[in-house]
Amino acid sequence: MTIILVTGMSGTGKSTALDRLAQLGYRVVDTDVGEWIEDAPLPDGTGVEPQWREDRIDALLAEHELSGAPLFIQGTVWNQSKFYPRFDEVVLLSAPLAVMLERIADRETNSFGKATEERDRIVADTIEIEPLLRSAATVEIDTRVAVGAVVARLVALA
Numbered sequence: 001m002t003i004i005l006v007t008g009m010s011g012t013g014k015s016t017a018l019d020r021l022a023q024l025g026y027r028v029v030d031t032d033v034g035e036w037i038e039d040a041p042l043p044d045g046t047g048v049e050p051q052w053r054e055d056r057i058d059a060l061l062a063e064h065e066l067s068g069a070p071l072f073i074q075g076t077v078w079n080q081s082k083f084y085p086r087f088d089e090v091v092l093l094s095a096p097l098a099v100m101l102e103r104i105a106d107r108e109t110n111s112f113g114k115a116t117e118e119r120d121r122i123v124a125d126t127i128e129i130e131p132l133l134r135s136a137a138t139v140e141i142d143t144r145v146a147v148g149a150v151v152a153r154l155v156a157l158a
Contacts, residue, residue, distance in 0.1 A: 001064070001065060001066075001067060001068045001069065001070070001071075002070045002071070002088045002089070002157070002158045003061060003064060003065075003071045003073065003086060003087050003088055004070070004071070004072050004073070004087060004088060004089045004090075004091055004154065004157055004158060005073050005074075005075065005080065005083070005084075005087045005089070005090045005091065006018065006072055006073065006075075006091050006093060006154065007074070007075060007076045007080065007091065007092055007093070007133055007137070008076060008092050008093035008094055008130075008133065008143075009076065009094070009100060009122065009125060009126050009129070009130055009133075010076075010100065010104060010112060010122050010125075011095065011099070011100030011101065011102075011103040011104040011122070012093040012094055012095050012100060012143050013093055013095070013103070013143040013147065013150060014030075014074045014076075014093055015030060015032075015074065015109070015110070017074075017093065017143075017147065017150050017151055017154060018030055018072060018074050020147060020151045021072050021151060021155070024155070026070055026072055026155075026158065027064075027070070027071050027072070028071075028073075028074070029060065029071065029072070029073045029074070030074045030075075031052060031057075031073060031074060031075035031077070032074065032075065035053065035056065036052060036053060036056055036057065036075070037050045037051065037052060037053065037075075037077060038050070038051060038053050039051075042078065049077075049078045050077050050078070051077050051078050051079045052075065052077050052079055052080060052083070054079065054082065057083060058083075060073075061083065061086050065086075070158035072154065072158070073087075076129075076133070081136060084136060088157075089138045089139055089157050090136055090137050090138050090139075091137060091138070091139045091140070091141060091154065091157065092130075092133050092134055092137035092139070092140045092141070093140075093141050093143050093150070094134070094140055094141070094142055094143065095142065095143045095144055096144075097123065099143075099144060100122065100126070101119060101122070101123075104122070139153075139157065141153050141154075
């Protein structure tokens with residue numbers, strides 16, 4: 001039983017990689033879809049930020065720990081670090097900012113990043129958040145390579 005968190009900034013290819021893993025028969029959970037996330041206050045009271053619904057993530061992991069099959073979870077949220085001890089790998093997908101912004105401009109399945117203020121947030125988050133993700137990651141994959149190569153590396157971890 002292997003549980004792998006796939007994390008990274010918008011436009012790095014997380015959803016694309018998970019789609020391919022699902023096509024190969026792996027169990028995947030995209031926490032950006034469904035009721036895995038809620039907007040919740042930050043502990044310091046400075047604002048509200050999307051966070052995992054800890055009860056649901058805990059139940060998912062507990063159920064999966066009994067299955068023996070690999071599980072890939074995709075997400076980039078403020079409270080994901082609470083679950084790091086339960087992941088076998090924390091994989092950061094990364095790409096240069098220009099590549100991420102180009103992908104976001106070209107994608108048709110997700111509207112996030114199309115508006116100027118959203119693009120500005122992606123730039124700011126890449127500067128502020130990506131180094132934190134990198135410091136916690138057990139593996140980093142540069143997604144400028146072909147999607148098949150990214151997926152092969154993820155499969156090798158499972």
